[in-house]
Structure formats: structure tokens, C-alpha cells
Amino acid sequence: xxxxxxxxxxxxxxxxxxxxxxxxxxxxxxxxxxxxxxxxxxxxxxxxxxxxxxxxxxxxxxxxxxxxxxxxxxxxxxxxxxxxxxxxxxxxxxxxxxxxxxxxxxxxxxxxxxxxxxxxxx
Amino acid sequence: xxxxxxxxxxxxxxxxxxxxxxxxxxxxxxxxxxxxxxxxxxxxxxxxxxxxxxxxxxxxxxxxxxxxxxxxxxxxxxxxxxxxxxxxxxxxxxxxxxxxxxxxxxx
Numbered sequence: 647x648x649x650x651x652x653x654x655x656x657x658x659x660x661x662x663x664x665x666x667x668x669x670x671x672x673x674x675x676x677x678x679x680x681x682x683x684x685x686x687x688x689x690x691x692x693x694x695x696x697x698x699x700x701x702x703x704x705x706x707x708x709x710x711x712x713x714x715x716x717x718x719x720x721x722x723x724x725x726x727x728x729x730x731x732x733x734x735x736x737x738x739x740x741x742x743x744x745x746x747x748x749x750x751x752x753x754x755x756x757x758x759x760x761x762x763x764x765x766x767x768x
Numbered sequence: 769x770x771x772x773x774x775x776x777x778x779x780x781x782x783x784x785x786x787x788x789x790x791x792x793x794x795x796x797x798x799x800x801x802x803x804x805x806x807x808x809x810x811x812x813x814x815x816x817x818x819x820x821x822x823x824x825x826x827x828x829x830x831x832x833x834x835x836x837x838x839x840x841x842x843x844x845x846x847x848x849x850x851x852x853x854x855x856x857x858x859x860x861x862x863x864x865x866x867x868x869x870x871x872x873x874x875x
Contacts (some may be wrong), residue, residue, distance in 0.1 A: 652835060681771065690867070690868045691804075691855055691857070691866040691869075692866065692868055693863055693864045693865065697790075705862055705863065707863055709862075720791070724850065741811055741812075748813075752859060753800075753859030753862070753864045754802040754811075754817055754857060754859045754861075755804075755814060756814045756823065757811070758812055760810075760811055
């Protein structure tokens, strides 16, 4: 069974940093691209970032580019999101999601974690 | 960025009724369109990809159609467990983008 478990969400002040993690199990992690998708309270879904299986391809939403950094450690089956210069508009539930493709990336998501909540407030 | 627009935003339906949800893309996404279901307090679940292919374990009452800029998700006979929010998402262009969601609620 595919499992994705996020952690690291917390209350943070504007301008500070947080690091989110996602630990994967139940599948061969290093065969899949991975994504972060967020959902502000009561709002819809917003794609945040993507990393290919080998970390050679990385992409960010315009809203986070230059502030967030995605990375992965295939040896530890883990995905990370370093969030710097946090803004109040970054407040959201952050989901780790698996890309459906096993080579390259397809851009849609067949497995999701339960999310970790980031609240940015002074 | 391709903007995805869903309609209606909310639909009040009785169990057993047929439901049709619409999704429009600001540019053609060919058939690279997925649908997700999200229930309160849960993560989204992939329902359909490639416009019309059901994901693993998805009941046959869910079907998708369309191409280019106009897409539809149909639930042939709404069950109690289908009351949820439904999102469309295009993955033809980067960045991938979601519609605003359509809430299917009990009438």
C-alpha cells in the first residue's frame, strides 16, 4: 500500500522559514517524480513544486519561486520542501503527492498524503 | 498559465440523480485532464485521468468526456458517498493547474 506521511508544518512568523518532509513507503520511491500541492483553508488546490525521480528536473509555481526549495533523498525515501521568507498567503495544508508516471513526470497525482498544516501569522 | 474554470460551483442533488460537472480550460489541453474527489478532512483522490480513464478502484458510475477546452465529469447515479468537492486539473502545460472546485451537496 502506498503511504505518504508529511511532517514539519507549524505556526511560523512572516519572514521566517520552515522545512516540510514527506516519507514514502509501499512503492519504489526513486522511480517516481514527486510534487507538493497546497490548499489554503476553505480554498481549492494549488500546485507548488515538482521534482523528477533523479532531481534533474525541478519546477516551482510563480508564487513560491525563489523562496521555496524542493529536494529529495532517494536513499531515505523522503521528499522535502524548504520554505523561506514565509508570507501570510503561504498559510495552507501542504500535501505531498506522487506523480503517476514512472519515467519522467506526467503532471497528475495518483497518491496523496494527509497533509501538514503551515500557518504563517504574526 | 492555463486557467481552469469549473461550473457550477455548488450543485444540490438527491441520491440516485445524475450529476454533470463542467470544466473549461483557457487554452486547449488536448485530453490531458484529470478529475479528483475530495471529502471533508481528507486528501484528494484521483478519479479520472486522460479525460476519460478511470483510476484504479473507481466505480463505473463515474465517467469523463471532452477534449480541447471543454470537459465533463458525469456521475450516473449519485450515491451517498459521492457527496464531496470535485476538482479538474490540466497537465498538458506547466504549471499544472486546478479548477476552483465543484461542491456536490445533498438536496
